[in-house]
Amino acid sequence: MEKKLKIGIVGCGAIGSTLAEAIRENLSKGAELASLYDTDLGKCYKLANISGNKKLAALNLDALINKANLVIEATKAASAFEIAKKCLAFSKDIMIMSVGGIIEHYKELELLAKGKKAKIYIPSGAVCGIDGLKALANSRINKVTLTTKKPPKAFLGASYISKRKIRLDNLKEDTVIFEGDAYSAIRVLPQNVNVAATLSIAGIGPKDTVIRIVASPEVTRNVHEIEIEAEAGKIVARTENIAHPDNPKTSYLAALSAIAYLKQIIGSLKVGT
Numbered sequence: 079m080e081k082k083l084k085i086g087i088v089g090c091g092a093i094g095s096t097l098a099e100a101i102r103e104n105l106s107k108g109a110e111l112a113s114l115y116d117t118d119l120g121k122c123y124k125l126a127n128i129s130g131n132k133k134l135a136a137l138n139l140d141a142l143i144n145k146a147n148l149v150i151e152a153t154k155a156a157s158a159f160e161i162a163k164k165c166l167a168f169s170k171d172i173m174i175m176s177v178g179g180i181i182e183h184y185k186e187l188e189l190l191a192k193g194k195k196a197k198i199y200i201p202s203g204a205v206c207g208i209d210g211l212k213a214l215a216n217s218r219i220n221k222v223t224l225t226t227k228k229p230p231k232a233f234l235g236a237s238y239i240s241k242r243k244i245r246l247d248n249l250k251e252d253t254v255i256f257e258g259d260a261y262s263a264i265r266v267l268p269q270n271v272n273v274a275a276t277l278s279i280a281g282i283g284p285k286d287t288v289i290r291i292v293a294s295p296e297v298t299r300n301v302h303e304i305e306i307e308a309e310a311g312k313i314v315a316r317t318e319n320i321a322h323p324d325n326p327k328t329s330y331l332a333a334l335s336a337i338a339y340l341k342q343i344i345g346s347l348k349v350g351t
């Protein structure tokens with residue numbers, strides 16, 4: 079009998095909980111939940127209980143890494159790099175959800191993974207079009223632009239908005255609040271990081287990927303529009319996201335995309351690039 083992939087989940091929030099359920103309910107033929115960890119141990123124990131085994135709760139990251147072959151990082155941008163580095167140092171594969179947190183270091187992580195014979199998986203996350211971008215990257219790409227539109231209230235509290243005294247109340251039309259490369263986008267509006275980071279890594283890199291962030295009174299959902307101009311064709315892809323039921327800041331599609339990736343990893347039939 080083939081061995082099941084032992085999966086450890088770091089971060090027992092919205093995405094971590096959805097993935098734990100999927101591993102239990104839908105992926106159990108090829109994978110098993112081996113360990114859970116969260117800096118909020120209460121959340122960790124709660125998810126271990128829901129998953130039917132209190133012993134799944136690990137007291138620290140090292141204990142989780144010890145039990146898993148693949149670690150899923152679903153924490154926060156500020157933690158992602160250190161978690162990924164530690165997993166790779168122990169030659170464990172890692173799936174990264176907080177992609178914005180590794181944008182400055184993804185090449186370093188790639189080198190480490192190579193040296194340790196481990197893999198880094200980055201799901202498409204809250205956006206579609208990554209498959210086409212990956213294919214086009216094998217020929218010449220002239221331009222990649224991501225336009226992210228969110229309702230004005232989604233930007234309330236962002237320090238970039240208050241520092242620049244950008245008025246978001248009573249907006250009557252779409253207002254571009256940032257345009258620049260992906261590195262700058264991630265620095266100034268860190269809450270918009272993951273899609274910009276994934277797109278950059280898959281395509282032409284953070285320095286050359288153009289990010290436009292728009293406060294739009296027209297939209298009620300977070301909308302990502304990708305435009306790719308390349309030698310082999312042009313792609314325009316639009317994703318309208320519905321929020322995850324447990325975290326309004328996270329798109330449900332991001333969690334589903336990680337489930338789809340896990341299916342690719344453990345399955346015999348792999349569809350899509």
Ligand SMILES: NC(=O)c1ccc[n+]([C@@H]2O[C@H](COP(=O)([O-])OP(=O)(O)OC[C@H]3O[C@@H](n4cnc5c(N)ncnc54)[C@H](O)[C@@H]3O)[C@@H](O)[C@H]2O)c1
Binds near residue numbers: 089322
């Ligand atoms: N790739 C994408 O397209 C995409 C889309 C949406 C969200 N995300 C990212 O995925 C991550 C998880 O999202 P979520 O909605 O589940 O968040 P969440 O806030 O619901 O859960 C995160 C959990 O991680 C825990 N945590 C924080 N730091 C930790 C650490 N160092 N070690 C262990 N646990 C830690 C928190 O206590 C919390 O329980 C976030 O960084 C989010 O930005 C990515």
